[in-house]
Amino acid sequence: MTRHILGLSGGKDSTALAILMHKEVPQMEYFFCDTGKELAETYEYLERIKARLGIKIKYLNSERDFDHFLMLHGGHLPSPKIRWCTEEMKIKPLERFVGNDETISYIGIRADEIRDGYISRKPNIHPVYPFKERNLVKADIIRILDESGIGMPDYYRWRSRSGCFFCFFQRKYEWVMxxxxxxxxxxxxxxxxxxxxxxxxxxxxxxxxxxxxxxIARKDQIIADHEKAIAREKKTSPKLSLAEVLESVLDDEDDEMPCLACHL
Known part of the structure; x- marks a missing residue:
């Protein structure tokens, strides 16, 4: 029997995908790779998803958190060049969760994104991309979230991506906030x-x-520059939601792509 799985990150795209698929694929298994270093808002958002959709979410990694793997890696923190956190805390737990079962993995890459869909290279895990198949873009994801009543996670007021509170892909404004x-x-x-x-x-x-x-020593300047950029973006794109404006401004500051497994 083929398993169907969907990984939730606490971000908007994977949440919208869960909303889209939970009635179409009633046997779907939902999971969250818990690093132990998540924002409280992330756990609150996952509880909201469970309550609204009436689903269960399997939390992986509960017995081994970030500090455990930090010790195993000799105290060397992860970085964009050495992303051991993604490998150890996202990909390997997923592969243990699946084992050797034939599995379809539903991944929330949108039709308006160009990025690698890699989650696992195990031959029994087969990725599918419902947003791409249905030509759904960012505006559709926000509509799906709004219509469901789930909405956006609270941290989207100041942060445009899910993940550990100290993720090295954060922009300077996000560190300030x-x-x-x-x-x-x-x-x-x-x-x-x-x-x-x-x-x-x-x-x-x-x-x-x-x-x-x-x-932090220059946080006032960082905040002031950010607010000016927000004002310019609002003027240029008045139809964007506040979350979209924030994401656009932060992407202009640093558009380096984060790890797929962490930030969908």
Missing amino acids: LSEEHPDLFAQAVEYEMSEAKSKGTGYTWTQGETLLEI
């Missing part, structure tokens, strides 16, 4: 960064060329 919204989590991110630099002598920083404390 993490310090405002969750000062305790920001302090943990600083501690990780300083520990890596001190123990390994690498000069490692979560964001290229600047430590988190250096970013």
Whole structure:
């Protein structure tokens, strides 16, 4: 018997895909790869999804969090060049969850996106892309979320992607807002960064060329520049939602593609 699975990240695209598919594929298995370093808003959003759709979500990794794998990797933090976090905490748990069963994996890449659909290279896991097949774009995803009553996760007020609170793909404005919204989590991110630099002598920083404390030292300028960019984008594209405006502005700052398994 073929299994049908859909991974939720706590982001808008995978959520919209779950909304789209849950009646069409009643045997769907939903899962969330829990790093133990998620925002509280992410867990709240997953609870909202479960309640609205009447589904169960299997949480993977509950017994082994980020710090466990950090120790296994000799205390070396992940980076855009060495993404051990995605491999250890997203892909491998998915493959253990599936085992050798023939499986169809539903992936929320939109028709207006150009990016790699890689999740797993196991031959028994077969990816499908319902948004692409139906030519659904970002505006459709937002409509699906609104019509379902689930809406967007709360962190989309200041952050355009799901994932760990210290994800190295965050833009500088998002780091500033993490310090405002969750000062305790920001302090943990600083501690990780300083520990890596001190123990390994690498000069490692979560964001290229600047430590988190250096970013915060000029946070007023970062916020001011961001607000000017938001105002320009609103004027240029008045029909965009606030979440779309934020995403567009942050993408202009840094459009490097994050890990697919983390941010759909």
